[in-house]
Amino acid sequence: MNTKNEVEITTLIYAGDTVEYMVSILPAGAIACKALNIPKESLAEALPLCKRVAAVNTMFHTGVLDKIAMSSAREASHPLLKLIAKHEPFTFFGVPELDLRLDRAFTADAFKKIRAFNNIVQNEKMNDEVRKKFVPTQDLLALASTMANYYDAITMLQEHISPFAEKLDAENQPRTKEAYLTRFSQSFPRNFLIGDGTASWMSMANVTVQYTAAPAPDNGHMQMQKHMRFLSFGGMLRADFFEGLSVGHAPKRCAICGRWFLTTDARRTKYCGEICIDDPKGRKCRVIGNMNGRDEREKAADHPLIVPYNRRMNTIDQYVRRGTLRKELADAMKKLAKDKKQRALADLAYAKGPYLQEMEQNALKEEAQRLL
Numbered sequence: 001m002n003t004k005n006e007v008e009i010t011t012l013i014y015a016g017d018t019v020e021y022m023v024s025i026l027p028a029g030a031i032a033c034k035a036l037n038i039p040k041e042s043l044a045e046a047l048p049l050c051k052r053v054a055a056v057n058t059m060f061h062t063g064v065l066d067k068i069a070m071s072s073a074r075e076a077s078h079p080l081l082k083l084i085a086k087h088e089p090f091t092f093f094g095v096p097e098l099d100l101r102l103d104r105a106f107t108a109d110a111f112k113k114i115r116a117f118n119n120i121v122q123n124e125k126m127n128d129e130v131r132k133k134f135v136p137t138q139d140l141l142a143l144a145s146t147m148a149n150y151y152d153a154i155t156m157l158q159e160h161i162s163p164f165a166e167k168l169d170a171e172n173q174p175r176t177k178e179a180y181l182t183r184f185s186q187s188f189p190r191n192f193l194i195g196d197g198t199a200s201w202m203s204m205a206n207v208t209v210q211y212t213a214a215p216a217p218d219n220g221h222m223q224m225q226k227h228m229r230f231l232s233f234g235g236m237l238r239a240d241f242f243e244g245l246s247v248g249h250a251p252k253r254c255a256i257c258g259r260w261f262l263t264t265d266a267r268r269t270k271y272c273g274e275i276c277i278d279d280p281k282g283r284k285c286r287v288i289g290n291m292n293g294r295d296e297r298e299k300a301a302d303h304p305l306i307v308p309y310n311r312r313m314n315t316i317d318q319y320v321r322r323g324t325l326r327k328e329l330a331d332a333m334k335k336l337a338k339d340k341k342q343r344a345l346a347d348l349a350y351a352k353g354p355y356l357q358e359m360e361q362n363a364l365k366e367e368a369q370r371l372l
Contacts, residue, residue, distance in 0.1 A: 009142050010230040012240060015223050016216065017247040017264070019240060022092045025217060029244015032237050033251045033262040034088040036162060038154050046083045047151045052076035054148035056106065056140070065111050073144070074106035080147055105139035113137045146233050153234035161241055165251040165260065176266050177248030184245060206231035207239070256285035305351055308359045309341040315361055325365075332368035 012031070013020040019028045053076055055069035078099060085094030104110065117134045120126050131138070167173070167183055210227045230236040244250065244262070251260040254272040261272035271289035275282055316333055319325035340358055344351040357363060 009146050010233060010236050012228045012230075012236060012243075014226040014228070014243055015214070017249065019243065021089060024089070024092075026089070027244065027249050027262055027264050028247050029241055029249035029251070030262050031089045032157060032161065032241035032244065033260050035154055035157055035237055036165070036251060036260040038087045038158075042083060042086065043151055043154055046080060049076040049080035049083070050148050050151040053080060053144055056111075056144040057148050059111065060114070060141075060144070063115075065108055067108060070106055070108060070111065074103060077102045077106055077143070077147060080150070084147070084150055101136070101139050102143070104136040105143055107136065107140075110136035110140045114141065117141075145231070149233040153232075153237055156234050157237045157241075161238075161251075166253075168250045169252050174266065175250065175252070175263055175268060177246075180245050180248065180250050207235060254285050256288050305341065305344045305355070308356055309337055312337050312359055312361065312364065329365070329368055329372065332372055333364050336364055336368055336371075 008022055011021075014028060017028050018025050019031065020026075021031055052069075053073045055066065056073045059066060059069070081093050081099055081102065084090045085092070113134060114137055117137045120130060120134075164184075164187055167187065168175075168180055173179060173183070208229045210229075212225045212227065213222055214225055215221065216223045228236075228239060230239070248266075249262055249264050252263050252269065253260055254274075255270045257272065257274070257276050257278065259272060259274065261274070263269055271285040273284055273286050276285045276288055279288060313334065316325065316330050316337075320327060320330045337359060340355060344355040358367070
């Protein structure tokens with residue numbers, strides 16, 4: 001993490017259908033989607049720590065230093081940082097350097113320099129040399145606000161976004177941009193006014209937007225970049241959800257592990273690509289899902305490799321009933337047919353090669369007679 005973390009922690013840069021957050025470039029909407037999966041148990045553990053850090057925010061408003069509260073906040077900031085860093089998309093909080101900087105940020109000295117720092121910013125006299133002198137103060141301003149707001153921001157997001165995400169994930173709901181926005185227009189009124197109490201959780205006040213142009217990382221073509229800087233951690237998460245929706249990205253719940261993952265196209269993907277936490281073999285949900293799907297397809301009566309097997313079983317039974325095929329030979333033919341079916345399901349080359357020919361009545365009979 002570099003010395004610019006004081007602004008980047010609550011800064012998102014959108015370009016095309018992607019978002020840049022700290023050192024990562026993700027599909028727009030991925031940050032909010034990942035935050036939906038943070039366990040409630042972890043949030044409950046973070047809450048008392050957030051409250052202790054929040055005492056520093058109170059000092060920001062009053063301008064009065066409380067040394068005991070500052071010391072308590074500093075002590076709470078270390079375990080809170082570790083808790084936050086356990087979960088995507090905030091694993092960058094686990095950078096060891098940042099943990100070391102907490103002890104310099106949550107201090108009386110850093111707090112006392114806030115007024116001088118704000119004056120320099122307001123008078124547009126900030127430069128790299130001046131910035132270096134205020135790193136602890138900048139860390140204090142950014143980290144205290146973000147960490148204190150962590151529980152409320154994630155909880156609010158999960159309480160209000162999850163029910164809407166469930167609607168987007170309905171069985172017959174198309175996974176297209178138009179379908180998402182149609183559903184959005186049905187759920188949220190067009191005449192919504194910020195601060196009118198209708199849905200204040202949607203408010204994204206205290207955000208500044210700037211535009212730059214830069215080459216796209218994938219093809220080098222110039223593209224517009226929208227830099228959104230938030231004072232509210234919760235506002236940042238909500239903005240990412242809406243920005244993702246606007247380009248056709250939406251959360252979907254994994255049918256294996258139940259976690260949310262982001263879809264970026266109209267394909268009806270059922271499984272996430274993460275490791276299934278309940279799988280003793282440590283397999284990814286997509287692998288488990290594909291295996292389950294394959295098992296179901298292979299058991300289906302109309303499977304193209306099972307149809308000739310079932311047909312041969314019926315023919316053998318008919319010959320036995322007519323008395324034209326002795327039971328010992330019929331049993332040998334059935335065993336051969338079953339072995340060939342299982343081999344065909346496991347060996348694509350065999351399935352496309354001699355399988356059907358070897359399953360013919362006469363060929364199967366001749367092979368069984370040789371074995372007998």
